[in-house]
Amino acid sequence: MRSPKPCSNGFPGGRVSDGRDALDMYVSRFELPPEPFDRIVLERAPGNGDWYVAAASLTPLAADAKQAAEVKFVADAEWRPIDLSDLYVRPGTALDLSGLSERVPCGTYGRVAVNAEGRTVFEKRPGKPVRFFGHSCGPTPDTIPADRKKLEAFAGALAAQGYNMIRFHGINGFLMSRGKWDGKLYDDPATIPFITEHEDSFHYLLYCLKQRGIYVYLDLATFSSGWTTADIWGGGPEGFGVGLIAGNGAYRANYRAGVLRMLNAVNPYTKMRLADDPTIAVVLFYNEQNLRWSMSDFMGRMMQPKWIAFLKKKYGSLDAVRKAWKETPVPADAGWESLPLLNMPATQKSTVFACDMAECIVEAERELTRWYESVMREAGYKGLTSQWDFIYRLSEIPPRSTVPVVSMHAYHAHPSDYISRNSTAPQSSVITSGCSMLRVMAPVRFIDRPYMVSEYGQVFWNRFRHEQGLAGSYAALQEWDLMMVHSTSVVPRGERLLPFHAGPDPMIRASDVVTAYAYLRGDVSPARKTVVFPVDDQFIFQGNRPFSAFNGNLAFLFAVSRVGLRYDRDVRADIRADLEVPPLGDASFNDFGMYGSVTDTYRGGDRLLEALAQMREKKLIGPENRTDPGRGLYQSDTGEITMDIRNGGLLDVVTPRLEGTTVKAGRPKRLSALTVETATCPASITVIAQSIDRTVESDDRLLAVVNTDALNSGMTFTDASRYRLVAIGEAPVLMQTGRFRLKIRNRVLRNPAVYALKLNGTRAGRIPAGYENGEIVLDLDTARLPSGPTPFFEIVPE
Numbered sequence: 001m002r003s004p005k006p007c008s009n010g011f012p013g014g015r016v017s018d019g020r021d022a023l024d025m026y027v028s029r030f031e032l033p034p035e036p037f038d039r040i041v042l043e044r045a046p047g048n049g050d051w052y053v054a055a056a057s058l059t060p061l062a063a064d065a066k067q068a069a070e071v072k073f074v075a076d077a078e079w080r081p082i083d084l085s086d087l088y089v090r091p092g093t094a095l096d097l098s099g100l101s102e103r104v105p106c107g108t109y110g111r112v113a114v115n116a117e118g119r120t121v122f123e124k125r126p127g128k129p130v131r132f133f134g135h136s137c138g139p140t141p142d143t144i145p146a147d148r149k150k151l152e153a154f155a156g157a158l159a160a161q162g163y164n165m166i167r168f169h170g171i172n173g174f175l176m177s178r179g180k181w182d183g184k185l186y187d188d189p190a191t192i193p194f195i196t197e198h199e200d201s202f203h204y205l206l207y208c209l210k211q212r213g214i215y216v217y218l219d220l221a222t223f224s225s226g227w228t229t230a231d232i233w234g235g236g237p238e239g240f241g242v243g244l245i246a247g248n249g250a251y252r253a254n255y256r257a258g259v260l261r262m263l264n265a266v267n268p269y270t271k272m273r274l275a276d277d278p279t280i281a282v283v284l285f286y287n288e289q290n291l292r293w294s295m296s297d298f299m300g301r302m303m304q305p306k307w308i309a310f311l312k313k314k315y316g317s318l319d320a321v322r323k324a325w326k327e328t329p330v331p332a333d334a335g336w337e338s339l340p341l342l343n344m345p346a347t348q349k350s351t352v353f354a355c356d357m358a359e360c361i362v363e364a365e366r367e368l369t370r371w372y373e374s375v376m377r378e379a380g381y382k383g384l385t386s387q388w389d390f391i392y393r394l395s396e397i398p399p400r401s402t403v404p405v406v407s408m409h410a411y412h413a414h415p416s417d418y419i420s421r422n423s424t425a426p427q428s429s430v431i432t433s434g435c436s437m438l439r440v441m442a443p444v445r446f447i448d449r450p451y452m453v454s455e456y457g458q459v460f461w462n463r464f465r466h467e468q469g470l471a472g473s474y475a476a477l478q479e480w481d482l483m484m485v486h487s488t489s490v491v492p493r494g495e496r497l498l499p500f501h502a503g504p505d506p507m508i509r510a511s512d513v514v515t516a517y518a519y520l521r522g523d524v525s526p527a528r529k530t531v532v533f534p535v536d537d538q539f540i541f542q543g544n545r546p547f548s549a550f551n552g553n554l555a556f557l558f559a560v561s562r563v564g565l566r567y568d569r570d571v572r573a574d575i576r577a578d579l580e581v582p583p584l585g586d587a588s589f590n591d592f593g594m595y596g597s598v599t600d601t602y603r604g605g606d607r608l609l610e611a612l613a614q615m616r617e618k619k620l621i622g623p624e625n626r627t628d629p630g631r632g633l634y635q636s637d638t639g640e641i642t643m644d645i646r647n648g649g650l651l652d653v654v655t656p657r658l659e660g661t662t663v664k665a666g667r668p669k670r671l672s673a674l675t676v677e678t679a680t681c682p683a684s685i686t687v688i689a690q691s692i693d694r695t696v697e698s699d700d701r702l703l704a705v706v707n708t709d710a711l712n713s714g715m716t717f718t719d720a721s722r723y724r725l726v727a728i729g730e731a732p733v734l735m736q737t738g739r740f741r742l743k744i745r746n747r748v749l750r751n752p753a754v755y756a757l758k759l760n761g762t763r764a765g766r767i768p769a770g771y772e773n774g775e776i777v778l779d780l781d782t783a784r785l786p787s788g789p790t791p792f793f794e795i796v797p798e
Helices: 148-160 170-174 196-211 239-246 248-266 293-316 318-324 352-378 394-400 465-469 473-478 507-519 554-559 605-619
Strands: 011-018 022-027 079-081 112-114 120-122 132-137 165-168 215-219 282-283 385-386 407-410 451-458 482-485 532-537 562-567 587-589 596-599 631-637 641-644 650-654 659-663 674-679 681-691 702-707 712-713 725-727 730-736 739-745 752-757 764-765 771-772 775-781 791-795
Touching: 022 148, 079 451, 112 385, 132 215, 132 451, 132 507, 165 282, 165 712, 170 215, 170 248, 196 215, 196 239, 196 554, 239 248, 239 293, 239 352, 248 352, 293 318, 293 352, 352 385, 352 394, 394 562, 451 465, 465 473, 465 507, 465 650, 465 659, 465 681, 465 702, 473 507, 473 562, 473 641, 507 587, 507 659, 507 681, 507 702, 554 562, 554 605, 554 631, 659 674, 681 739, 702 739, 775 791
Parallel strands: 132 165, 132 482, 165 215, 215 282, 282 385, 407 451, 451 482, 532 562
Antiparallel strands: 011 022, 079 730, 112 120, 587 596, 631 641, 641 650, 650 659, 659 681, 674 739, 681 702, 702 791, 712 730, 739 775, 752 764, 752 791, 771 775
8 A cells, every 4th residue: 555544453664665666564463362273364355455465473562653753864974065066077087087988080980880790880890899888968958058168068078977979868859849839740851940059059069079989879759749849748749659659640740850850951060961970870769669558548549540450450350359359358249449459457468369469569669660760761861770778578579679779778766756755766775686777678688789778777866876886897798889877977067966867976976987997998808608598479479478578587697698689580690699598578567657667576596597507517607606596696607796686785896907896884895906894884895997908906096986875965755764755855965974994905006195086086185095915005984085075086106
């Protein structure tokens, strides 16, 4: 029950997650008879809904119904204000990551393409895969200002934070929206009314990006406003995304007009059409367009013509439909228009009707993809394309197979209702879930083509979002082609923290620095072996499986070796599998409109053990590999990444150039060169060799990242769990401080100078450090730093 009120013999005493929100649980006490008995039977009273018993115990104690007090965060000895007044990273500082990728103008080596091994490359360098590390930008007059100096500074800041790709998420709104719909669905590329000043700013920014080697992942449509003057969040044409799938002619004409107008325009600064500019590396046809059961009734009505046409084509007559739909009776006097619509309840059943729904949706999405590609041909665009970037349902595999690049989104601790009062966000570690944020995406990856994670993140206000940086190591293990936190990672200054606004968040900024080295520079090695899940239509279209997701237990193989699926109808690269594992598709996908989640079943554990046994038998992993699901341990076949999903969630990454670990308060940890002797609060602690040709033990320029937590001043929750929000709070942002004792084995920094760094990379003050027995000894009390707390520390020679 959500938000229950106390009643006789029952009071709200705990919560359990249902995947989106939480269900509040009653605590009740029942007197047992004094005479012996051998069982207790719980029965639901008639008409009283469904009840779930989460736990039971025997006790002489009475239930205590004390109300938890609200918790408000203010500056104190532990939570200290952090300076967010100047966030653009300065060139030449220890946080300048521009050198992690080659900075030559876009197009120097030709377009971004796909090689014979299914990896992203440049046309003129097909044997050298290239990785992209991205910034997601919601275009507004603030993020793309008219001031050219500000645009140049923004492009420079993108490079300094290490990004070599930017995603424009909502360009249709930026170029068209006037905040109110004029009621017109423009259908002529020659007359569709772009906002001239916004288009000019966009073109100049593209020019600045091109000069700095920053490629573009371009959403051709993001919001339901379409290419109209409507506000991006509503008030425009109804169901624009669904209408495109349903074949609405006016919507498609509007989409075509906006896209052709944008791509055919000649950028006055590059002297090229956008369609011809190699800076545009990937276009996404429509962000998260997949059909959503959260809008089931509306979707069913819009899709009815497609649905009826599909049934007529497949069955030919209503009598044939009746014979096929044995579990879904069709009245004798029913007409085509009175047949049941596409609907969510039917997806929960193993019926012919459910499979017909899945086939209809797949056919509609594949047809729309072909139409999108025809618009690209009309525009003359020859770059990469992507689509169907959100839903994990198995039925999305066939339409997703039609594009050369697969994109995907996933989050941990997505707030239920953004920053509204009573919005909830899980406070669990992503590691205790087996890095589910990445694990659910791993088996959805097509092994034969590029895989781009264009949205992901441990979302504010999750207390463990410091884990995100080291978790990004799995993208390097898997050799994914893009990692992009959502969103707005580059901002000139910060105010209060908000979900999906990464730029001011010290914890996400620190995490992205760690991911930049682990993934973009390649400090974490790719997996040595490849496990493939072979998939065909017989597997997908069985019972209600089309609406299910990959089994989460089997997906744990992603923490050991490279994994992905091979869809037999469209194989684009011959990737040798060291092991093929038959997939399981019994997890449920939960659609909550703005986001989704996967709920694992308890099945699949035996299949995981079988697969791991085969890997050991084939010597794909050796006896030294510590993977043991029974103990919650998973180690990569490289030996560099070890995940412990128990003990509060621990993740160790040990490579020559980067070592890091997540620690819980009071638990010391020894890696190879790095030892964490003391940590008074949960944190992620990483040490990085900044020279690419040296190691942590041999470099004379090290970067230490001590990542904890941050909240807004005055941020208030219903209780100490921080689960349910009362008030989001305001600036200044407060960073959780602590005491940390680190030892770093290093043979060259015998007289180390250690500096706390501001978030822009400039030095904020020197910190005492020692050198004993071949180790740098660093005692940090981040509450006592002279310029306030920071996650960054530079270690150089005296």
